[in-house]
Amino acid sequence: MLSARAFSQTRRAVAPRLLLLRRRTFYEDAASTTNTLYLESLYTQYQADPSKLDAKWGDYFAAMEAGQKAEPPAMGSSLRQLGIETRLAAAVTSGETATGLVASSSGAGGLQNLIRAHQVRGHEAASLDPLDLHSWRDWEEKGLAASVPELDPTYHGFSEADYEKTFDVSFAGLNKSATLGEIVDTLRNVYCNTIGVEYMHIGDLQKFDWIRTRVESPDFLPSDKERLIKIYSELMKVDTFEQFLNTQYKTTKRFGVDGGEASVAGVNAAIERAAEMGVQEVVIGMPHRGRLNVLTNVVGKPLVQMFAEFKGTHYDFENLVEKSQTDDWLFAGDVKYHLGTSNVREFASGKSVLATLEANPSHLETVNTVTLGRARAKQYYLGNTAETRSRVMPILFHGDASFAGQGVCYETLQLAHVQEFDVGGTIHVIINNQVGFTTDPVDDRSTMYSSDLGKGFGLPVLHVNGDDPVAVTSAFQLAAEWRQTWATDVIVDVICYRRFGHNETDAPEYTQPMLYKQIAKHPRTHVVFEQKLLASGSVSQAEMDSIRANLWKQHEEAFAAADAFKPDEDMGNWVATKWEGFVRPTDKASSHPTGVDLELLRKIGAKLCEVPEGFKLHNGLKRQLKKKLEDIESGETIDWATAEAMSFASLLLEGNHVRITGQDVQRGTFAHRHCVVKDQNTGQDYCFLNNLDLGPQENFIARNSILSEYGVLGFELGYSYENPRALVIWEAQFGDFANTAQVMIDQFVSAGEHKWLQQSGLVMLLPHGYMGQGAEHSSCRLERFLQLSDDDEDDIPAFENDFGRNQVQKANWQVMNISTPANYFHALRRQQHRDFRKPMVLASPKNLFRLRQCVSQLSDMGPGSRFRRLIPERDTKIADNPEKVKRLVFCSGKLYYELVAEREQLGLDNVAIVTLEQIAPFPFDRVKAMLEMYPNVDIGDGIHPGNVIWCQEEPKNMGAWSYVRPRFVTTMREGLEKDMVMRYVGRRASASPATGYPKLHNAEQEALVKEALVGHDDENWTVQRPSSLLGHQT
Ligand SMILES: Cc1ncc(C[n+]2csc(CCOP(=O)(O)OP(=O)(O)O)c2C)c(N)n1
């Protein structure tokens, strides 16, 4: 038992925290929400039977009813106490147990509740803010109170006199019999110190206990000299980097982590601990803040190189300019705080870890799922088991404002345990500097913590004071242990401050004057820590001085050496993963034929129609498979889905992993794919493509995804980054939904290689086509993808041979609208049969799956066949008589079939129809051949259009028109030295992509097809618009 003196010391020790608990009087206010509810319940009782209520309350309510001003009879704690008593009494009389209610007795029940209160709400009174402002606890307007009454022993019925009494207690670090003073002190030490742990929302008792026993253990925070020195050294590495740059480049944007240094040191501790527990690789995604420091001190990018980047000696500008004159592809590069890299980190323990930092754009949180996709791919290639997942650990950094505000964070957490997306747990680190640019936390969220989203997913949240590097290190180590033990996510919320402005050139005093007065006075984290270490006598001043001096010297030496740093010719060190044998756009590339042996295709075909003995297939599917088998055997009518499956199968047999995800991809939005079928009796899956039984094959994954585009597309992109021997496909339910993933498309898919040399062969399937389904399900917004395509409309490249391949190699991506199953087959295979990778955006069909005419011959996929960027007139009668042709119609996708049907109907043999299968990069060479082929087609008089037509379904301001028009003209001018005015036939310009009225849709479609084929009589150019439904002609 404590002596009275010791007890009073204990109480003094905790006194500042008690002050903190009482800083606000929210609960003391009779008009506050809590008490309003309580008053209401009393009033209900009063109305029911005034005699049951204390007379003072009766008088109060009577006065209120009479419209007189009255004070409630009980205020403050007595009111609260009364509330508790009443609720307890109600619970007892109704026979409920008192779980969740506080006991009013000072006995064991009260003690239990006191302990539980600390476990539940201790973090709300913890000392988490280095600046001791804890502003997020004081948001009355959001219903958030600063005081936590349950942490006060008196709330549980104890009085001052009880502090010296002993109680039987079972709590780590306490004797079985301890005084209340000791108990309170221990509880506050664990739960209200510089770590605030939130874990009571974790439903699983085992996990809950796992975390409880660790944080409650007296050994949780280290105190031995060796470990303290290590923590100090790690912190100083981070701090020295920032301070050194601050002296050399005071006003250069670097988004320093000053104020949050401990978070970077902490991540290192997490990785080291994880390595001890079997982690071999970490994949890191992070935004700007502290990124340069992480690159250097976590990933291990050499200091010399980092300084060379500051000095600008890491690239040779003259050389770059020279290259731009000779090369037809120029690397754009990116600012240094967006670049990625990977490197092997060695630890003192002898363990090493391959650390990869994903390149990212400035768009906050976008990199999250890209990082997880890459991690999942690494785990897949290691063996795709829970064990291999445990070997690759993702770490995602977040800013406090962005984690609270960006919806993709939700998508990221939602993916955590979905099959084929699970990465075995992610460590989320919030560098919580309590500001987002100029926005205060009060404006960046509704919830108390930036991390509160995590609670919805049952993640443990470790809030930790950034000025306590020991606590930060322990929190990170715990996070790593959690991840390795439970294979689920965890959040470490490092609460710190931002010493300078948003970047180093900003003046934050404009917007946060009071905060920055406080920050200006506040010593750096290492100074706070040094004082603590000195006070505790664990480390001497001389020891710390020597560590600091050494680090500074290292930085000075590296800085001097940076002048002589040899720039990497290839800048290859910026690519997170290097692919052996794959070439850059500036290198010579090669490709292989994509046709497949017909016998093999037939065998594959048979397997695609076969389910195991006893498998109860749905009758509808049985009929489909029977028909499919007939088609394959005849080799005449291969449909879209079969062509797709055959291309997948052939790629799998060639050793490519194939993965397709997106909403409902197993069946396919249009019920065409059915690549995974269900046993009607058992619900069991069967996947044809994983049971080819035709020799060794890679694995096929088709997984329906969560209902997200942004997050899932990012995941697949990251997956595609890891290994080029995988065909990775993301399919949108309808193409228009891709716009919710626009950041991923603009910032990563279209520009990743140009900015970061990061290649990807990702395929995006975007169902597209006008079928009268209204505004949103008609268009995948081809125009947007085409606008992002980087081939110059006025430049026909002069490739000596293999125009098509060369052009794609230099382009940022390929945009397709394919019209035949065989061409789709080759387009997919072509992705894998090159020694470079290029994303492919495919406006995929919606009705061609079942269109009788949309079939290919098996031989179109056989040896010698290949992808056709453009398909010339297919009717030999017309193609063989080109001089008869008066109109030349170019189109793409399913519109082709409608034009042909109408042409047949009208019996026309003077109109040729050509499909552009690959729209971008524009097949100048093939288009030129088409323009040359038909000598009698009027190309216009130089002012007015002739009869070379671009026909599209989309409104004039959409679809491919704006992209193809100048390129057709260039082809004619540069290639054939003639001026051509191209004729537009398609819907009129419109804000909405399509009409919602089916009849109007039909009328439009009919008008545009007719106009393309027969045109209108307009000798004198007076009819500007042949139909009110169509666009102007010029
Ligand atoms: C998606 C997105 N929206 C807006 C911005 C502009 N922006 C850059 S940093 C920033 C504030 C970020 O605050 P926080 O997440 O707290 O990170 P911090 O800079 O404080 O480390 C904003 C709004 C952005 N980069 N990305």
Ligand SMILES: [Mg+2]
């Ligand atoms: Mg911030």
